[in-house]
Amino acid sequence: NAGVTQTPKFRVLKTGQSMTLLCAQDMNHEYMYWYRQDPGMGLRLIHYSVGEGTTAKGEVPDGYNVSRLKKQNFLLGLESAAPSQTSVYFCASSYAGTQNTEAFFGQGTRLTVV
Amino acid sequence: GEDVEQSLFLSVREGDSSVINCTYTDSSSTYLYWYKQEPGAGLQLLTYIFSNMDMKQDQRLTVLLNKKDKHLSLRIADTQTGDSAIYFCAETDHHRDDKIIFGKGTRLHILP
Numbered sequence: 001n002a003g004v005t006q007t008p009k010f011r012v013l014k015t016g017q018s019m020t021l022l023c024a025q026d027m028n029h030e031y032m033y034w035y036r037q038d039p040g041m042g043l044r045l046i047h048y049s050v051g052e053g054t055t056a057k058g059e060v061p062d063g064y065n066v067s068r069l070k071k072q073n074f075l076l077g078l079e080s081a082a083p084s085q086t087s088v089y090f091c092a093s094s095y096a097g098t099q100n101t102e103a104f105f106g107q108g109t110r111l112t113v114v
Numbered sequence: 115g116e117d118v119e120q121s122l123f124l125s126v127r128e129g130d131s132s133v134i135n136c137t138y139t140d141s142s143s144t145y146l147y148w149y150k151q152e153p154g155a156g157l158q159l160l161t162y163i164f165s166n167m168d169m170k171q172d173q174r175l176t177v178l179l180n181k182k183d184k185h186l187s188l189r190i191a192d193t194q195t196g197d198s199a200i201y202f203c204a205e206t207d208h209h210r211d212d213k214i215i216f217g218k219g220t221r222l223h224i225l226p
Contacts, residue, residue, distance in 0.1 A: 004156075031213070040122065042218020043157075043202060050213070090156055094214060102147070103204070103214050105156030 002026050006091050006106035013081045013113045021076040021109050023091030030096040032074035033058075033103070034066060036087040043090070049074055050096065081113045118217035120203050125223045132190040134220045136203030139184065146179060148188045149202040151219065157202060161188075190222075198224045 004025045013019055023032065033048040035058075045058030049068040063085060065077045074093075078085060088110050094103040117139045126132040138146070144165055149157040163170045163177045163186075170177045176189040190197055203217040 033214070035216075042122070043216045044218075045216075048213060092157070092214075102159045102162070103149075103157070105158070107156050108154075 004091055004093055004104050004106040006089075006109050008109060009107065010110050011112070013078075013111065015081060015083060015113060017081050018077070018079050019081065019111075020078075021089055021091075021111075023074045023076070023093075023106060025072055025074075025093040025104070027093060027095075027104065028071070029093035029104075030071075031094045031103075032068065033092045033094075034064070034074065034076045035090045035092065036060065036085075037090060037108075038087050046076065046089075081111075083113045085111065086113045087111060118203050118205055118215050120217040120220050122218065123221050123223065125225055126193050127225045128193060128195060130193055132188075132193045132197065132222055134188045134190075134201050134203075134222065136186040136188075136217055137184055138186065138203070138205050138215075140205060140207050140215070141181075141184065142207050143205040145206050146177075146186050147202075147204040147206075147214075148175075148177065148186075149204060149216075151200040151202065153199075160201070193222075193224060195224050198222060 007022045034046045035043045044060045047066040049055045052071040055066045067075045091106040092103040120136040147162040148160045150160045151157045174191045178187045200219040202219045
């Protein structure tokens with residue numbers, strides 16, 4: 001059981017380049033999230049999705065776009081990367097509903113924009 | 115809007131108890147959680163408490179919930195070097211949208 005898988009694990013981009021981070025989960029979770037983690041700033045929510053075909057903005061959505069075309073996948077796109085987007089990105093997923101909504105996290109993607 | 119606050123750093127001597135505190139604003143939170151993040155890894159659920167409880171104990175971990183003050187704490191007894199990590203407080207509100215709201219994390223540093 002793979003859980004939550006993020007690809008790639010590491011990436012270096014030049015300013016202005018674009019890229020897509022892929023998150024895949026095999027637990028049939030409705031909710032999926034993208035976070036960034038920076039020293040001294042903690043975990044900040046970028047975008048999230050409450051189900052296939054839906055997305056919503058989080059705390060720091062500017063400069064990012066997302067898509068949830070399939071329930072198991074949540075893509076995070078950077079159209080024109082900036083050095084301020086250098087960070088570690090985490091994807092997570094969880095069930096919805098009136099049950100314990102434990103979030104399962106991927107191992108992270110370390111992105112450097114030069 | 116909903117918010118979860120916690121201090122960013124805590125230093126504790128090995129063998130002492132660690133107490134990590136968290137405050138939240140959503141009075142209708144359903145579940146409150148503690149997650150642990152070890153270096154180079156993602157977050158993993160450590161323990162959770164349902165909002166109608168005020169205490170939960172699991173081996174060296176004790177979670178205390180004060181609903182009146184919207185205060186959650188995690189006590190780690192006999193702190194070990196392996197407890198060195200970042201601890202995140204989180205909450206969900208099933209009456210809202212089940213979205214999980216995380217605090218910014220408390221880095222626990224163990225002193226020899």
